[in-house]
Amino acid sequence: MIIEELEKISLFQGLTREHYAELGKIVVDRQLQRGQFIFYEGDDAAGFYVVISGRVKIYKLSFEGKEQILHILGQGEPFAEVAVFSGTVYPANAMALEKSRIFFFAKDAFVRLIGQNPSLSMNMLATLSLRLKQFTHMIEALSLKEVPGRLAAYLLLLSRQNESNKSVKLNVTKTQLASLLGTIPETLSRILTRMNKQQFIESRGAAITLLDLDGLNDLANGLRKL
Amino acid sequence: MIIEELEKISLFQGLTREHYAELGKIVVDRQLQRGQFIFYEGDDAAGFYVVISGRVKIYKLSFEGKEQILHILGQGEPFAEVAVFSGTVYPANAMALEKSRIFFFAKDAFVRLIGQNPSLSMNMLATLSLRLKQFTHMIEALSLKEVPGRLAAYLLLLSRQNESNKSVKLNVTKTQLASLLGTIPETLSRILTRMNKQQFIESRGAAITLLDLDGLNDLANGLRKL
DNA sequence: CGCTGCGTTGAGCTTCTTCAACGATCGTGG
């Protein structure tokens, strides 16, 4: 049961049967309620996690309580890997967005495994690099784009992933989307309204149809304003 | 000459004599003028670099020309490592801030080395993790802190590094600092003035004395406003 | 059935940017 789940995790692709067995020995299987905390920023970092089912958010909080979501992770995605290789505490908070199942891997046991398995370490390097790239885009968006541009970029990203090009279904609440885009629900709501009025999109609840891909692209690149 | 430089690079600590020789074979030694470009965002990523002397900035540009500096790198620090493990193009621009010397390592040759050397791969994992943590702080700052808070956090960071606790010397121009903090020179200048007037700091050019560490800490954490 | 969280809208305000002007400084070529 556990081994089967391990084999589905892309981070663990290319491992030998023995290594799966090793992983199986050190893994801790956890069930989470919706809204349950996994760790808080500053907690001692004992290891990292992989989402088996459900969804998890990684986020920071300001003193006033404003939230910035760094990631929303789904099936097969690892999180808190940073804790394994650098630093002794988690640099952000983690919470289950829905009923979820996650695997925990203790730091030291995992480091031993990775030292013996070049393929595992290459996978981990690729994972970390990917995250760095994502953060690069997030920093760019926060610093160089206004909220309409960030939203447009996000919608286009979704449409590229979904393949059903012009129709997109938000997989997070609008409040969470606001937090992911570095803004607040009120602002997001207003901008969605404006995008509707100006025929960039047509949104009904979580279902959004992209009416003007070129226009959205211009918004995302700062070539046009709302 | 080259081998000696390689031995000083912390990313390469713990390697055998043979591996240094290998690295020496694949390294490309480059001299850069102040202001010289190293690569542009979107360029084909052939490998990564290490700064031997001088300083290099990694940055993004908006369509309107506003710049966000992601990193400023000095002696011994690697950059563009992401290019090696994920993606085919550089995700940002790189330019020498001063006369600099850098080493270039081609992607494929380096990947071969890393596959054979667990110590090298652990070093690389640690490096990437550190960068991720730095980016986490940057995202937090951009999204959750106002400019005075970002500046206070930056000054405190410098003072912690320098050990000469309360006296800090900016190692970048104020224009660059503004870009690093996600703002513009005018705003930074105004805030420095206010911090002076309110006795948080005393600044003369690039030399800044931190007069009220607790106050700066409060600013950095959003407990107090300027 | 009531409660809680989500989403929307309006009014007012804060923060930051833009645009403009100007002095200081730095580096370079004459």
Added chain:
DNA sequence: CCACGATCGTTGAAGAAGCTCAACGCAGCG
């Protein structure tokens, strides 16, 4: 070595973008 241009840094006035606060409808869930 000086003079010049370019960059850097500062300050003011005006404007834009986004946030806060408040109110309210709505849906989902216990």
